[in-house]
Amino acid sequence: METEKDLNLEATELRLGLPGTSNESAKNTTHRSNKRALPEQPMSANIDTASKNCDQETAQHTKAQVVGWPPIRSYRKNCLQPKKSEAEMSGIYVKVSMDGAPYLRKIDLKVVKGYPELLKALEDMFKFKAGEYSEREGYNGSEFVPTYEDKDGDWMLVGDVPWEMFTSCCKKLRIMKGSEARGLGCVV
Amino acid sequence: MLWGSRKTINMNYFPDEVLEHVFDFITSHKDRNSVSLVCKSWYKIEKYSRQRVFLGNCYAICPERLIARFPELKSLTLKGKPHFADFNLVPDDWGGFLYPWIKAMAKSRIGLEELKLKRMVVSDESLELLSKSFPNFKSLVLVSCEGFTTDGLAAIASNCRFLRELDLQENEVEDHRGHWLSCFPESCTSLVSLNFACLKGEINLASLERLVARSTNLKSLRLNRAVPFDTLQRLLIRAPQLVDLGTGSYVHDPSSEAYNKFKAAIQSCNSIRSLSGFLEVAPRCMSAIYPICENLTFLNLSYAAGLQSNELTKLIQHCRKLQRLWILDCIGDKGLGVVASTCKELQELRVFPSNPFDAGNAAVTEEGLILVSEGCPKLNSLLYFCQQMTNAALITVANCTNFIRFRLCILDPIKPDPVTNQPLDEGFGAIVRSCKGLKRLSLSGLLTDQVFYYIGMYAKKHEMLSIAFAGDSDKGMLYVLNGCKKLRKLEIRDCPFGDAALLEDMGEYETMRSLWMSTCDVTLGACKMLAKKMPNLNVEIINESEQTESNLDDSQKVDKMYLYRTLVGHREDAPEFVWLL
Numbered sequence: 001m002e003t004e005k006d007l008n009l010e011a012t013e014l015r016l017g018l019p020g021t022s023n024e025s026a027k028n029t030t031h032r033s034n035k036r037a038l039p040e041q042p043m044s045a046n047i048d049t050a051s052k053n054c055d056q057e058t059a060q061h062t063k064a065q066v067v068g069w070p071p072i073r074s075y076r077k078n079c080l081q082p083k084k085s086e087a088e089m090s091g092i093y094v095k096v097s098m099d100g101a102p103y104l105r106k107i108d109l110k111v112v113k114g115y116p117e118l119l120k121a122l123e124d125m126f127k128f129k130a131g132e133y134s135e136r137e138g139y140n141g142s143e144f145v146p147t148y149e150d151k152d153g154d155w156m157l158v159g160d161v162p163w164e165m166f167t168s169c170c171k172k173l174r175i176m177k178g179s180e181a182r183g184l185g186c187v188v
Numbered sequence: 189m190l191w192g193s194r195k196t197i198n199m200n201y202f203p204d205e206v207l208e209h210v211f212d213f214i215t216s217h218k219d220r221n222s223v224s225l226v227c228k229s230w231y232k233i234e235k236y237s238r239q240r241v242f243l244g245n246c247y248a249i250c251p252e253r254l255i256a257r258f259p260e261l262k263s264l265t266l267k268g269k270p271h272f273a274d275f276n277l278v279p280d281d282w283g284g285f286l287y288p289w290i291k292a293m294a295k296s297r298i299g300l301e302e303l304k305l306k307r308m309v310v311s312d313e314s315l316e317l318l319s320k321s322f323p324n325f326k327s328l329v330l331v332s333c334e335g336f337t338t339d340g341l342a343a344i345a346s347n348c349r350f351l352r353e354l355d356l357q358e359n360e361v362e363d364h365r366g367h368w369l370s371c372f373p374e375s376c377t378s379l380v381s382l383n384f385a386c387l388k389g390e391i392n393l394a395s396l397e398r399l400v401a402r403s404t405n406l407k408s409l410r411l412n413r414a415v416p417f418d419t420l421q422r423l424l425i426r427a428p429q430l431v432d433l434g435t436g437s438y439v440h441d442p443s444s445e446a447y448n449k450f451k452a453a454i455q456s457c458n459s460i461r462s463l464s465g466f467l468e469v470a471p472r473c474m475s476a477i478y479p480i481c482e483n484l485t486f487l488n489l490s491y492a493a494g495l496q497s498n499e500l501t502k503l504i505q506h507c508r509k510l511q512r513l514w515i516l517d518c519i520g521d522k523g524l525g526v527v528a529s530t531c532k533e534l535q536e537l538r539v540f541p542s543n544p545f546d547a548g549n550a551a552v553t554e555e556g557l558i559l560v561s562e563g564c565p566k567l568n569s570l571l572y573f574c575q576q577m578t579n580a581a582l583i584t585v586a587n588c589t590n591f592i593r594f595r596l597c598i599l600d601p602i603k604p605d606p607v608t609n610q611p612l613d614e615g616f617g618a619i620v621r622s623c624k625g626l627k628r629l630s631l632s633g634l635l636t637d638q639v640f641y642y643i644g645m646y647a648k649k650h651e652m653l654s655i656a657f658a659g660d661s662d663k664g665m666l667y668v669l670n671g672c673k674k675l676r677k678l679e680i681r682d683c684p685f686g687d688a689a690l691l692e693d694m695g696e697y698e699t700m701r702s703l704w705m706s707t708c709d710v711t712l713g714a715c716k717m718l719a720k721k722m723p724n725l726n727v728e729i730i731n732e733s734e735q736t737e738s739n740l741d742d743s744q745k746v747d748k749m750y751l752y753r754t755l756v757g758h759r760e761d762a763p764e765f766v767w768l769l
Contacts, residue, residue, distance in 0.1 A: 069275070071274070
């Protein structure tokens with residue numbers, strides 16, 4: 001509890017993903033997506049004549065979008081927008097099966113933005129614990145191992161490749177259990 | 189002095205018919221208005237010979253008075269909502285209803301033949317009444333209107349026996365899945381122009397083909413997204429005489445039979461001068477239209493979001509006679525360079541944003557605009573959405589002195605010159621100083637009162653000015669009102685202009701069509717005073733908050749004010765949220 005904090009376990013924490021990637025990249029993506037919704041902050045903060053405008057505008061810019069700006073007819077906006085939001089809204093849905101479960105589920109890989117969230121989502125969905133991932137030993141400390149079928153039809157361990165590569169080649173997810181799992185989990 | 193010796197010809201010796209014949213040659217509305225002011229006899233002759241009327245604000249006069257004034261009316265153009273309604277600044281139900289006009293004209297047995305509407309609310313009921321009341325009705329053009337469904341179109345198709353033109357531009361039309369197109373009777377062969385590109389629903393393709401086949405005078409055909417590629421190809425075979433084509437879906441397989449047939453069909457369409465559509469477009473399929481590009485004068489690819497810059501530029505390289513080009517900003521600055529070197533006849537350029545809400549990523553900058561202004565000496569009309577603009581660029585662009593319309597929209601509305609960090613006052617100043625014929629100007633970017641000083645000083649022919657997020661004080665607005673004596677429409681949003689500016693020269697507003705001010709510093713009290721002192725103006729407040737007129741203090745700022753000159757006082761159809769002062 002307190003001792004854990006003192007030990008700064010974060011520095012030695014085992015994480016999914018390649019060395020060098022961290023939660024910061026996840027933070028960056030959310031930050032970027034927030035920025036997209038807002039018009040850019042005015043860069044003119046250091047100009048005296050503009051400072052009055054600046055205050056006025058910064059207040060307005062805290063709205064998600066300025067109403068009626070840019071000045072484009074709704075008809076035109078609606079023609080172009082749907083294309084964009086369609087692309088954003090069409091998720092990457094993959095089937096998830098778990099050994100012994102009576103039916104399959106589906107999960108949107110676009111919504112979970114990385115491996116930690118994916119594992120958490122799977123754990124919540126099927127009520128299990130995946131154990132700790134390490135490149136050397138796979139998933140330690142559990143009977144359950146998340147795997148996926150890739151484009152070539154091979155069954156791979158979830159977590160070995162970068163997240164973007166994973167989302168593009170993952171066709172199906174399967175949570176393996178028991179002896180099969182142990183075979184996959186041990187990489188000697 | 190010379191009275192006795194001058195030989196004068198008294199026009200009144202001529203019979204009315206001769207004067208009428210002379211007046212026939214006077215077509216401009218302004219000139220005809222002047223003619224009617226000369227004397228009573230000219231007024232009377234002009235009144236009975238006037239067939240075309242343009243009403244820039246449908247609330248400036250009521251239908252009954254218009255009909256009494258021009259009983260031989262045949263062609264009417266009406267505009268309803270204020271311009272900023274296009275950008276969602278005016279709530280629904282504000283007004284601009286067509287029905288009362290149709291009802292009045294039907295009752296007075298006006299021989300209406302043409303109706304052109306912009307930003308009006310058009311109900312199915314009004315379309316039906318229209319279709320049944322005017323036996324010689326020939327032309328219906330609806331731009332940026334709403335309130336009707338395909339049922340209303342069905343009524344037009346069924347009942348207007350001599351219909352020549354049905355032109356629907358950028359309207360919000362509810363699709364009721366009726367087969368409106370099939371309602372054109374077999375006997376209807378008079379169509380010259382059919383534009384239904386803005387409709388979202390399915391179309392009976394067989395009916396369309398039969399209609400096009402029997403409309404031998406058809407010159408203009410613009411299809412909607414639901415018309416597939418192979419239908420397009422069959423339509424072209426039936427109508428090789430087309431002058432204006434808007435494709436629907438342009439998605440096809442380059443190796444297919446339909447594509448080969450299309451290539452053959454389009455080759456015979458050597459009258460096509462205007463091309464638009466491509467509402468759905470597959471990449472790398474545009475080479476089929478290269479054969480007709482040589483003769484194009486108008487090209488509108490502003491809805492073709494599927495085309496990349498290199499395809500666009502390859503296409504444009506074939507369009508050497510282009511006079512008007514509407515395009516998306518994904519063409520990029522380099523692509524605009526290709527436009528500049530190819531389209532030497534270019535007069536009008538519109539560059540629309542493909543990602544309107546992504547202020548960091550518009551694909552064109554001041555570079556593209558410089559290239560076009562330097563390469564296209566005939567350029568006189570511009571609408572340009574861009575990422576950024578510099579004073580230096582605008583000063584260069586000002587060398588192109590022919591501009592009549594100059595509308596610049598920087599996606600970040602208060603962005604300064606990114607190189608110098610200065611406001612864009614000097615750049616726009618150069619534009620208004622050099623372009624002496626400038627009639628319409630829209631400003632954006634960081635702007636102080638200085639730009640309005642320049643506008644007031646130099647923009648003598650200005651008729652329409654759109655201002656957003658600009659200026660520092662009342663002085664800005666005053667420069668404009670004092671300097672631009674030909675101003676007809678002034679629309680302002682989010683500027684620090686207040687009561688002093690509004691009330692300084694109230695008489696000015698009677699020489700203008702309308703003034704819009706939203707999110708400025710104008711108070712309710714000032715608006716009330718203006719309304720009281722100027723009985724020929726309607727001062728309307730649009731109030732979308734919960735407060736009622738009695739709750740609001742005179743010193744409180746109004747959110748939206750719209751005033752316009754009128755001959756008939758308060759309108760009767762204003763909704764609750766519009767206060768008529």
